[in-house]
Amino acid sequence: MSPIKNLVSHFDRYLSLDDDESQALTSRLSERKIRRKQYILQEGDICKYFTYVVEGCFKMYGVDKSGTEHNLLFAAEDDWISDLDSLHKERPSKLFIEAIEPSTILQISKGDLWYLYTNHPKFNRIFRVIIEDKYIELQNRLLQTFSTTAYERYESFLEQYPNLSNRLPNTQIASYLGITPEFLSKIRNERSGK
Amino acid sequence: MSPIKNLVSHFDRYLSLDDDESQALTSRLSERKIRRKQYILQEGDICKYFTYVVEGCFKMYGVDKSGTEHNLLFAAEDDWISDLDSLHKERPSKLFIEAIEPSTILQISKGDLWYLYTNHPKFNRIFRVIIEDKYIELQNRLLQTFSTTAYERYESFLEQYPNLSNRLPNTQIASYLGITPEFLSKIRNERSGK
DNA sequence: CGCGACGTTGATTTGCCTCAACGATTGTGG
């Protein structure tokens, strides 16, 4: 099956596309294969694409002044990833997006996305809902960061993303939870004693 | 000037509304005056409105199991506030929204908002952009929380929201930064020595 | 006036970090 089919059926779950819309979308997508450890965005670059992950897995992270990476999110199959800040405001990104696994993606450029928003209004509605869902997720995560211990956040991560937790190295999970790998190891040790 | 004018000109900054759209919107808004310390959403309730703040200031927060409040965000004049999670999925909210100052708001119900989304597609585009901006803000805040000290976050809050920092009590700012009021007081003391 | 929210300070504790060391696993270039 063509990867593009994945995306059209992804959209159909929100709002079904007619032939015209479907055509407008697919003609503007470009497919790419990405190797492990390859970047699709680096700090300082201006983000040019909204990316849909067909297969594989990515992380988006920032690097602090002491050189430590902080994972903002992961995106695996059937998910979206982009630095919206850089994409919208056309300014240098503060983030990296890097493949954790060999991956296949579909990308749409900012210009083409704007074309869709203007000429096929339905895409506004679909992306509005997609972003709203991501906003909710992020807000819950921030609340959790403020109100629970690292131990609890780890348990909750395992529950919420079983399918990420068993394919990611613990160092990456630690970074996502906002703790060091060493401390996650201690949490895991404590947990296994139960 | 009628408060509704504020909102129409708020929208005009994104995308200008024609008479029909403007009429569809204004006929669905209800204006309310809210007293200080009054709630417009309480934990356990289902959030029914998207709220635009005309005048005044609100906080949205969650309460952890030890009873401590954690501020997720503030909304002052010309800003939006709602628990999207509860509003969309129609499930009991985990959050409170409370007025910090006597306020005037405009509210639109979920049903009316859906009506606008369906019958006046332009609103999808406007709200998509509004939510995208809020998503970006939240993501930057999460990254900051992971990568900087409380001292730095406080400085950055003062810079970014001068107009909130001089009208909010420090206890509320501390909660927003994810620290205790006592520790914020120590930061302020250290800062004034410079 | 009196009460509750606020801001501050100090003593003590704690959750998590830093640094260092080590074995196990993985991946990759020759």
Place this chain on the structure above:
DNA sequence: CCACAATCGTTGAGGCAAATCAACGTCGCG
């Protein structure tokens, strides 16, 4: 396909940022 390097996971000693708890003075408000 093997050998070596890099990444990964773990453990331990020591340190630090921020929390906790308690006390106290101030202020605004009903």
